[in-house]
Every structure is written in C-alpha cells, then in structure tokens.
Amino acid sequence: xxxxxEEVAVDCMAQRDRAWGPRRDNRQPRVAYVYGATSSTNAFxxxxxxxxxxxxxIFTGYYMHEGTWAKMVSGRREVDRDALGRVAxxxxxxxxxxxxxxxxxxxxxxxxxxxxxxxxxxxxxxxxFVLNGEECWGEDQDxxxxxxxxxxxxxxxxxRDDGYNATPHASAAAGCLRSRVTRRRALSxxxxxxxxxxxxxxxxxxxxxxx
Numbered sequence: 001x002x003x004x005x006e007e008v009a010v011d012c013m014a015q016r017d018r019a020w021g022p023r024r025d026n027r028q029p030r031v032a033y034v035y036g037a038t039s040s041t042n043a044f045x046x047x048x049x050x051x052x053x054x055x056x057x058i059f060t061g062y063y064m065h066e067g068t069w070a071k072m073v074s075g076r077r078e079v080d081r082d083a084l085g086r087v088a089x090x091x092x093x094x095x096x097x098x099x100x101x102x103x104x105x106x107x108x109x110x111x112x113x114x115x116x117x118x119x120x121x122x123x124x125x126x127x128x129f130v131l132n133g134e135e136c137w138g139e140d141q142d143x144x145x146x147x148x149x150x151x152x153x154x155x156x157x158x159x160r161d162d163g164y165n166a167t168p169h170a171s172a173a174a175g176c177l178r179s180r181v182t183r184r185r186a187l188s189x190x191x192x193x194x195x196x197x198x199x200x201x202x203x204x205x206x207x208x209x210x211x
Contacts, residue, residue, distance in 0.1 A: 090140045
C-alpha cells in the first residue's frame with residue numbers, strides 16, 4: 001500500500017467482522033469486540049459486556065488453536081486507559097467450551113472513532129497482541145453510548161481539575177469520581193433553585209407590578 005508516497009507493507013492476518021443482525025437505535029450497552037489472528041489456524045474473538053459498572057464479562061466469541069475451533073463460554077476483558085480515556089492496554093482471560101484457557105495481552109498502536117449510528121460510539125483500536133508467544137495483530141472495539149462516553153470524559157476532566165493522575169487506570173478513576181461529579185451537578189442545580197426562590201420572594205415583597 002502506498003500512503004502519501006510511503007510504501008507500507010500489509011503482511012498480517014485480519015478478521016472480517018460479519019456481525020449481521022438488527023440494529024435498534026436505542027440505549028447502547030457497554031460492549032467490546034476484541035479479536036486477533038496469527039494465521040488461518042490460530043485466532044481468537046472475545047465479545048464482552050459491562051453492566052452497571054461491573055466487570056467486563058465475555059459472553060461469546062471463539063478460540064481457534066492449531067485449527068481446532070471452539071466457542072468462548074466465559075472470561076473477562078480488562079483494560080488500562082490513557083489520560084483521554086482511550087484503551088492503551090487490553091487483557092483477555094477466558095475459557096472455551098473445550099476447557100482450553102485463552103490468555104492474551106495487547107497494546108493499542110492507533111485508533112479511529114466511529115459513530116456507527118446515533119446511539120453508538122466505537123473507539124476502534126489497531127492492537128498488537130501476544131497470542132501463545134507469537135505476535136498477533138487485531139482490534140479492540142470499545143463501544144459506548146454517546147451519553148455514557150460524555151459522562152466518562154467528564155469524570156476524567158474532573159480528575160485533571162483536581163490534580164488526580166488518571167493514567168493508566170482511568171476507568172477506575174471514573175468510578176471513584178462519578179459521585180463527586182454528581183454532587184457538583186446537584187450543588188449547581190440547588191444553587192439555581194435557590195436563586196429562583198430569592199427572586200420570587202423579591203417580587204412578592206415588591207408588590208404588584210414588579211418584574
């Protein structure tokens with residue numbers, strides 16, 4: 001491939017995402033779609049979901065080792081995030097239906113933000129994994145609803161304003177600071193309500209014709 005005059009060799013395996021099905025434009029859950037491949041006979045896919053701030057549990061996917069394919073039945077995805085909330089490091093620890101263990105780690109090298117439809121934001125990161133001791137290229141697709149992504153970014157801004165170092169465990173910082181952001185919003189709302197009440201009392205005391 002030639003990019004801006006530079007020859008770039010394309011010499012790794014890739015997986016085609018063919019996740020067909022209905023796409024309802026409603027509340028998007030926190031999910032992740034992580035895959036990698038070293039050859040046509042060694043590859044993995046881990047699809048996980050996170051509910052109400054809990055662990056990022058793998059609920060489907062597959063593991064193919066030396067040509068033997070089996071469905072993933074359990075496991076967990078864990079990530080470290082940079083100061084901007086983007087995935088910097090990802091770990092997959094799971095088990096397939098044959099009882100085999102899948103343990104893989106990866107570092108993201110580049111990323112693309114995609115709004116697939118109004119209720120979905122995907123941070124799609126090219127990732128260099130290590131699978132069974134071999135270099136393995138793939139992707140980490142970090143999926144959010146726009147509202148949750150905005151709230152998460154707000155916690156990171158609050159962390160920076162308070163001098164809190166959110167790198168590399170920004171997701172943990174978000175959980176610790178969420179209540180603080182909520183309190184700030186509540187105080188701001190209370191302040192507006194108080195100001196409105198004071199104005200109403202001023203109008204009442206001033207009598208008819210006051211504005």
